[in-house]
Every structure is written in C-alpha cells, then in structure tokens.
Amino acid sequence: MPDEPDEPARPPAPAPAPRAPDAPDAPDLIEERKRRLSVRMRAVPHNTALAVRMLDVTATEVFLELPYDPKLVGDPDSGTIHGGAITALLDACSGRAVFAELDRPVPIATLDLRIDYLRPATPGRAVIARATCYKITRNVAFTRAVAYHDHPDDAVAHSVGTFMLQTKKGTP
Amino acid sequence: MTLVERMVAAKASHDFQRLIAEVPYAVWLGLTAATQGDELITTMRYSDHLIGNASLPAIHGGTLGALLESAAIFELLWRAETAVHPKTITLTVDYLRSAAPIDTHARASVTRQGRRITNVRIEAWQADRDAPVATANAIFLVMRG
Numbered sequence: 001m002p003d004e005p006d007e008p009a010r011p012p013a014p015a016p017a018p019r020a021p022d023a024p025d026a027p028d029l030i031e032e033r034k035r036r037l038s039v040r041m042r043a044v045p046h047n048t049a050l051a052v053r054m055l056d057v058t059a060t061e062v063f064l065e066l067p068y069d070p071k072l073v074g075d076p077d078s079g080t081i082h083g084g085a086i087t088a089l090l091d092a093c094s095g096r097a098v099f100a101e102l103d104r105p106v107p108i109a110t111l112d113l114r115i116d117y118l119r120p121a122t123p124g125r126a127v128i129a130r131a132t133c134y135k136i137t138r139n140v141a142f143t144r145a146v147a148y149h150d151h152p153d154d155a156v157a158h159s160v161g162t163f164m165l166q167t168k169k170g171t172p
Numbered sequence: 173m174t175l176v177e178r179m180v181a182a183k184a185s186h187d188f189q190r191l192i193a194e195v196p197y198a199v200w201l202g203l204t205a206a207t208q209g210d211e212l213i214t215t216m217r218y219s220d221h222l223i224g225n226a227s228l229p230a231i232h233g234g235t236l237g238a239l240l241e242s243a244a245i246f247e248l249l250w251r252a253e254t255a256v257h258p259k260t261i262t263l264t265v266d267y268l269r270s271a272a273p274i275d276t277h278a279r280a281s282v283t284r285q286g287r288r289i290t291n292v293r294i295e296a297w298q299a300d301r302d303a304p305v306a307t308a309n310a311i312f313l314v315m316r317g
Contacts, residue, residue, distance in 0.1 A: 077174050084201070
C-alpha cells in the first residue's frame with residue numbers, strides 16, 4: 001500500500017554481495033540504511049500496532065520480526081496466528097526492501113502481492129520476514145519475501161510483489 | 173467445541189458475529205459480518221491502528237489483505253454444507269486505490285468449488301462499491317468430511 005517518501009537519498013548501493021549479515025561490505029552504509037529504515041517503519045501506525053521491528057539490513061536484504069501476540073490469533077483452538085498478520089508483515093518487509101534500493105526518496109504503492117501459505121506458523125513463536133527487491137526500473141519495483149521461524153528454507157509463507165514508484169497521493 | 177463446531181452453532185442461530193468474536197485477530201482488526209439480502213458482507217471498521225501511511229492518510233495494505241482473506245473464509249464457512257475449516261493456499265491481492273481512513277467492506281464469491289480446492293474472488297470497497305480499493309483471488313484447501 002501507499003507509503004510516504006523515503007528520507008534523504010543514500011549513496012549508490014554497493015555491489016550486491018552474497019547474503020552475509022554478519023560481514024556486510026560497507027558496514028557504515030548499511031548501519032545508516034538500517035537506522036533510516038527503522039525510523040521510517042516506526043512512523044507507520046499499523047506496524048507499530050503489530051510491534052514489528054527491524055531485525056537487520058544487509059546489502060541486498062531487509063529482515064523484520066513480528067513478535068507472537070495473542071491478539072493476532074486466527075485459530076483459537078490451536079493458537080496459530082492469522083494469515084492476515086503474515087500478509088501485513090510480508091507487505092511491510094517488501095516495501096522496506098524497495099526503500100532500501102531507492103537512490104532518492106519517492107513515494108511507493110503496492111500494485112500486487114501474492115502470498116503462498118506453506119504451513120501454519122508455530123503458536124507462541126515470533127515470525128521473521130526476509131525481503132529483497134530483486135529488480136527495480138524507473139516505474140516499478142519487484143520483490144520476493146519469505147516468512148519463517150528459524151531458517152528461510154523452512155518457510156511459513158512466501159510472497160512476490162510489485163510496487164509502483166513515484167506515486168502521487170499514494171495511488172498507483 | 174472446536175471453531176468449526178461453534179461455526180455450525182452460530183450458523184444455526186443466524187448469529188455470524190458470534191463466530192467472528194471467537195477469532196482474536198478478527199476482533200483486533202474490527203471485523204464484522206452481516207447478511208444483506210443473499211450476500212454476506214464483511215466490514216473492517218476504521219480505527220487508527222489500521223493506518224499504513226500517516227501522511228495521506230491511508231489504510232495499511234496488509235490489513236486490506238487480511239480483510240479480503242477473512243471475507244473469503246467467512247463466505248466459505250457460511251456456505252459450507254459440511255463443517256470444515258478452509259486452509260488458505262494462495263492469496264493474490266491487487267491494490268487499486270489508496271484506502272481512506274473510513275470503514276472498508278468486502279464480499280467474496282466462489283468461482284469454482286471442487287472436491288478439495290475452492291477458488292474465490294473477493295472485492296473490497298469503501299464509499300463506492302463500483303470503485304473497489306482492492307481485489308483478490310484466493311485458493312483454499314477444503315477437505316470435506
């Protein structure tokens with residue numbers, strides 16, 4: 001969905017590196033990006049209501065965490081959180097991944113988001129989302145994301161999304 | 173009673189809202205459902221914690237996705253001859269317009285009902301039903317007992 005423009009532009013992105021959250025090249029750049037994305041995310045009331053927090057940012061990926069909360073339960077018999085909360089997490093994480101790729105601040109809007117639900121989330125456990133913006137053009141950004149507990153290869157859900165860039169009033 | 177058993181009871185008493193009250197996430201989002209003629213309309217009542225963009229302001233896309241998915245599940249539970257809880261396999265949302273900070277409504281219709289798989293199309297709108305803010309297609313696993 002529509003989101004406000006990013007803060008001042010970051011320098012050009014470093015060459016994409018294989019995922020190495022513990023040893024990113026250009027650590028200062030990445031720390032700065034992480035700080036900016038965290039500030040931006042806290043400005044989104046629904047993300048705050050979900051208590052979503054920025055976990056990590058690498059040269060190519062953004063990681064968010066959704067803590068387990070009884071208010072998010074979709075199946076009271078099992079305590080499993082509702083798919084809608086996973087959708088909100090993946091949407092938020094995918095949008096952050098687009099912002100991380102932008103060279104200058106522009107508003108964006110989700111065009112479409114497809115979610116595959118692979119298995120129920122485990123009751124009582126936080127869900128982590130990892131998103132990457134794998135292609136960006138003048139008008140459109142393309143994202144992939146997974147939601148998981150321990151390892152992205154054992155995912156709860158997978159998503160692909162497209163985002164419109166440079167929207168006015170947040171509409172596609 | 174399980175959720176499905178409570179659903180059967182709620183359906184028998186024509187009190188669908190009682191079923192929604194059993195789902196914490198639906199309560200937190202502010203979902204209500206009511207029949208209008210032969211349609212089941214699910215409504216997400218506006219509240220400030222649904223906002224995704226404070227400067228527009230606009231409702232968070234994730235909550236619209238949750239409304240669309242919930243409307244589909246309610247429709248399937250409402251129609252179901254046999255009590256089974258549908259499992260969402262895929263949900264594909266098209267975001268058409270910025271959603272204003274007001275109530276949002278959704279209506280689901282089954283496009284194909286198979287023995288194991290049900291395809292559902294959902295539309296969400298605000299003031300003008302002919303100008304949907306989002307539409308979705310969802311596929312559910314519905315194993316019949």
